[in-house]
Amino acid sequence: MTIEVKNLVKKFGSFAALDGVDLKVDNGELLALLGPSGSGKTTLLRIIAGLDWPDSGEVSFNGEDALAQGARERHVGFVFQHYALFRHMTVFENVAFGLRVQPRAVRKDEASIRARVKELLDLVQLDWLADRYPSQLSGGQRQRIALARALAIEPRILLLDEPFGALDAKVRKELRKWLRSLHHEINVTSIFVTHDQEEALEVANRVVVMDKGRIEQIGSPDDVYETPATAFVHGFIGECIELPVQVADGVIRLGEQPLKLAADGLVPGASRLFVRRHDMLVGPPGSGAFEGAVQHVRNFGPVQRAEVALSGGETIEIDAPRDKELRAGDTIGLEPRRYRIFAG
């Protein structure tokens, strides 16, 4: 199933949750909608599901108008952030719900419903919980039951709203891997919403970065990480150093300090320079584009993180390999291995 969204606008009062969104999702894709809270990603998901309606714009599934149908007819599996399991039903009945409410003409008989539910519970590896109630399950278990319930209706599209948002870090990592292999197995066009960049980059085939109701960039996880299209994407994905610089007469300045960086093709005026922390290479004084004094150094997993006061006036944090000799008080040169400058 392909999904196409055209020029979607949705306002809540004067707040534009979606401000002209265009998106194409290919058949069988696993797409992540990534953005900070309030960026409109959940609204977009709910409109695709038919749980919200846009003020204007188009949504089509396989070329046919989806907005002409209600949520009930769209055949979309939706997994809610807080699971929304039916609290008065057992796990079994929760999963069976979508099969039991089908019109009499197409409804399966009891034996086939039981077989199908069993199959789904096996798929999410929770068949032993069939007689429990949702309140007796852990967060990760609820999440997987919610997924099994959504899959019961053989959805054309699977939508997941912050699927791992309410889980602790360990369960979350396991479920991520599991979701990716599950998607590989069932191969349904899927979209999930997340504010966690790591989650988006690790799970999705393609990532859509959103901010303030607009799409900032669409691309593979590598694309959005390696070649961010906008200042927002660069700042949002990956740990970043952001420096306010001035571009004038072919020279880039940080405060009063001219930087030894090429200014070719840059628009003159106030700009922002983005460098990933680990792309700042440490060298002897005078060797790089920047110079600074190390304030203090902390060991941080595989790297050491140093706070450096640049001679231009800003203080930044860089990540250097553990074997690099760095001490507080050292003066060092810094060369950005890779950087981007965005006007404004």
Next chain:
Amino acid sequence: MTMQIADSVSLSASEAKARAKARAHAAAARDNLRTEPRAVRIVIIALAVMFLTVFVVLPLVVVFAQAFSRGLLAYFAALAEPEAMAAIELTLIVAAISVGLNLVFGLVAAWAIAKFDFKGKTFLITLIDLPFSVSPVISGLVFVLLFGAQGYFGTWLRDHDIQILFAVPGIALATTFVTFPFVARALIPLMQEQGTQEEEAAISLGASGLQTFFRVTLPNIKWGVLYGVLLCNARAMGEFGAVSVVSGHIRGETNTMPLLVEILYNEYQFVAAFAIASLLAMLALITLIVKTVLERHLDEGEDASDH
């Protein structure tokens, strides 16, 4: 499929331990709060007990003592009087009608208010509370003004030979109006707290509106519904003011139990008056007991949804 998930077992032992600890903590905090001297505590408790005795226990005892003052036979003879039987029957009919109507109205109103956003919602909530803030006598008078011989619809009703005032329809209408808020009031906060996610899930799974209501919404609020119905019923059977205005006090026909109690009392038939009163008192006691049971279920429901 080779996927492995180390499962956090549902409600682990450590979690249970943490809960027990939290309870112990709360108990300790309570003890610390008891800082008043012993004498003060005794005085306060004595005052509370005295107040309860004078205003709750004593009246209840008096009702039953008076009812049985001439013995069991006189008590049952008083209840078996045709007038008394007619009053009991009328009270049950009126309660059944008004509880039935208010169950439907209350469900619809609570559903609309809790699950949808629309203009005038606050106004509607205020309107639901209106019967609580108006004196029941005024509520009764409103119906006299509408349906009485000199009322707006009086002539039309007389021409079509429809009797509303001084008959069962009038009593049922007045009672329904007075007891309108109970079901809606019990359900609105409950349904608001539960939100709309389960309904949205049901619809996205292909359920129709009715299926969603009967399979998802109603089971979630059933204890709240029973709670509202119970209070509504208690008030409907005990309503005096509004019913008194519209009833006309026709003996054996339009007297409900509370009205009959007053009439009998004014005629110095104390045993009969208190015998009927004892039935109303028993209704109150049963209502209290059932209410306690329902409240426990409602709390459990909240615990279950609390994760």
